Amino acid sequence: MFSKILIANRGEIACRVIRTCRRLGIRTVAVYSEADADAQHVRQADEAYLIGGPRPADSYLRGDAVIAAAKEAGAEAIHPGYGFLSENADFADAVAAAGLVFIGPSGASMRKMGSKAGAKELMAAAGVPVVPGYTGEDQSPNTLAREAARIGFPLMIKAAHGGGGKGMRVVHRLEDFIAQLESCQREAANAFGRDRVLLERYVASPRHIEIQVFADAHGHTLHLNERECSAQRRYQKVLEESPSPFLTPALRAAMGDAAVKAAQAIDYVNAGTVEFIVDPDGQFYFMEINTRLQVEHPVTELVTGLDLVEWQLRVAASEALPLTQDDIRQQGHAIEVRLYAEDPEAGFLPGSGRLERLALPEASPGVRIDAGVVEGDTVTIFYDPMIAKLIVHGADRMEALARLRDALARCDIAGPKSNIAFLERLVRHPAVTGGWIDTGYLDRHLDEFMPAPSLASTQQVALVAAELLWQEARARAQAGDGDEPDSPWAIADGWRLGHAGARPLAFAHLGQTWTALAHGHGGRYRIELADEVHEVEDARLTGDLLGLRIHGQARRFRILRHGTRLTLHDGEQRTAVETVPAYRRTDMAEASGSGKIVAPMPGRVVLVKAQPGDAVVAGQELLVMEAMKMELAVKASRDGVVADVRAAAGDFVEADTVLVALE
Structure with missing residues (x-):
């Protein structure tokens, strides 16, 4: 086994590799850009080296700088993570030429799979089903347009190199083809350095199911079953799970055998993912092989009980796979979602900025958090805006979904906007709970996941007021420990000389301001709000859970607090209100179009x-x-x-x- 490795990546995957290495007693070396000088992977590694400016091309994509850092640090191997140089065959060869070990497949294997076009041709020759299309080297616009007309519409344009949903377009009409082609080529060139594309028939209502494969240098190849990634928006995976609710045992076995066959055909070594598209009738077609670890690998780890990063390290150190195919077990159900700094209501516009608050559920046997940031860190404009991966595990799919809903309810992010509320709606939608979502469903029915924001009800505002009043009751209890516990001045309930206790409170939400008048203390309150009266009894806050009776009905809510913002979660959705001074007047003026x-x-x-x-x-x-x-x-x-x-x-x-x- 290695004594020291360098991690040629950033964010949560770098932190993930560091955790496994620390458990195995392996020292780690991080590399970082000028934008990442204070990043978590830099803080957690044993050593760290600056390799360039904030843009990926000036730092994380500079293979020469990465290798130089590894040699200076005395590292024996380089783990590429995913993205950046992880599927760059020239980099893998350069690492080997420098006398270091690349923790991944060989450059020769990557070259066979690094081009989607070449991979499709190879798989077709090996008898693996592929989607009809065009993978030729002639990339002239006229040739591509002619081939598009031959294949028919709708069709998909895909970047021949890379992955992650980048450089992909669905075209429905020939007259739109050239514009979409140019956009796809620009995006591919920017993300992967090459603009070659391939064309393929667009399969209607498909499922996206991938098989995790592993192979060692001793001739052993196996698969670790499937992950379903059909919940996608614009080809970006939104929810991943294992096992797939769609596969039958026979189809699972057939796809697993095909994945192993594909890996063996290219003399594959280390971790890889064979991705398939599956039509509603269960016919599957090869899409691509990702010659690296996948973002969604934790769901496989939770259902198999294995550490895939440890397997990567052992295979790269020339050890044999620790298990055989018959030893692989699939226990329970795991689901992963990705928390992003993005604004779903503004077309999922990526966000950036300081994470003023980042509250995530504590890790437990059924809940796992993979994050590359903590509260106070900054999400920069230069890299993917993922904040964390939330992964849950349950005895079955129903329990896993319930655990995921609860874990999401515990999440709170302030600073850049996030997709938490969107994810909460997603995991309650019938297409997800019923297990019948396909890869295009989100794009076709996005409005079903994006309900128009509605004003908070007076009762919701009253509940938030009850939380504030209970906090005052706790302040009274603390004041009671002072020199004069019986003094009326120690009661934090609005008491004043000559008057009954009446506490004015004001809240704002979506431009609306409410002013409430609250009476009572110690968990019993009468809240007057907008000509309505709300009677609250037995209010008690335990951690972030508020239990009470309102109008005689027992209820429980989660209250997430950040500064003046209080978020009320009723178990299904969240409503955030701001506390404002009771004397403040809010004037909401809409800016007119300025051109x-x-x-x-x-x-x-x-x-x-x-x-x-x-x-x-x-x-x-x-x-x-x-x-x-x-x-x-x-x-x-x-x-x-x-x-x-x-x-x-x-x-x-x-x-x-x-x-x-x-x-």
Whole structure:
């Protein structure tokens, strides 16, 4: 086994590898960019080396700098994590040439699988089912358009190199093909350094099911069963689980055998994932092989009881696989969701900024958290905005879903917006609970997961008021430990000389302000609010759980507090209100359309489509920005004529920077 390894990655995967290495007594070396000087993987590793600027091309994609750091630190091996250089065959070869061990497959195996086009051709030759399409080297627009017409629509354009849902487009009409092709090629070139694409028939209502494979250098290859990743939005996985609720034992065995056959065909060694698309009738087709560990590997670990990173290390150290295929067990059900800094109500716009609050459930036998940040850290514009992975395990799927709902209810993020509320709606939707969601369902029915925000009810506001009053009751109890416990001045219930206790409270939510008048203390309150009276009895806060009776009905809620914001969770959804001074008046004025089109977030301008004097219509694409590894179209807010364009391709801009002004 190794004594010291370097981790050529960042975020939660770097922290994940560090944890396993620490358990095995292996020292770790981190590399970091200027944007990551204070990151958690830097803090947790035994050593850390700066390798360049904040952009991935200036740091994490610099193989020479990574190898130089490894040699300077005296590391024996390099773990690439996922993303960045993890599927770069030239980097794997360079690591070996430097006398180090690459913890992953050989460069030769990666070259066979690094191109989706080459992988499809190889699998077809080996008898593995593949989706009909075009994988040729002729990448001229005319050839690609001709092949698209031959394949028929709808079809999918896919980046031939890389993964993670980047560089993928579904095209429904021939007249849209060239524009979508150009966008796909730009995104692929930016993410993977190569813009080659392949075309394939788009399978309607498919499931996305992948098989985890492992192979050692002694000729042993096996699979660790499947993960289903059908809940996707724009080809980005949103929820992953194992086992799949769709597979029968016979189909599971057939797909597992096909995955092992695919790995053996390319002399594969170490961890890999064979991904399949499965139609409603159970016919499966090869999609690609990811020659690395996957983001969703924890669900496999929870149902098998194995540490896949430890397996990677042992295989890379020339050890044989510790188990045979017959030894692999599948116990219970595991589900993973990813917490992102993004705004679902604004088209899932990635966010950035300081995590003013990051509350996650404590790890337990049924709940696991893989995170690369802690409260106070910053989500930067340069990398993927994932905050953490929340993984749960239960005896069966029903228990796992219940545990996931409870774990999500305990999450609270302040600073950048997050997708927590979206995930809570997702895991309660019939398509998920019923196990029949397909890869396109979210995109087709996104409105079902995005209900319009509604104003808090007066009863919800009264419940928040009860929590505040109970806190005052606790303050009274603490004051009672003072020199004069019987003094009326020690009672924190609004008592004042000559008057009954009446405590004014004010709250704001979605531009609405409520003023309440509260009486009572010690868990019994009368709250007057908007011409309504709410009687509360036996209020008690235990941890973050508020139990009480309101209008005689026993209820329990979770209250998450951050500064002046209190979030009430009723077991299904959350409502956040702000406490404001009772004397404050809130005036909500809507800004009128000014004709200024601004950057919705920090990022880099990659394409400018508008020029001064152009006549544009509302919704017309004016610029294309790139941020957090995704392309974002900036569109006209209204009809008009372009007066000024204030950004050029290649410019880095901050959020709210005026990019285009209309007359």
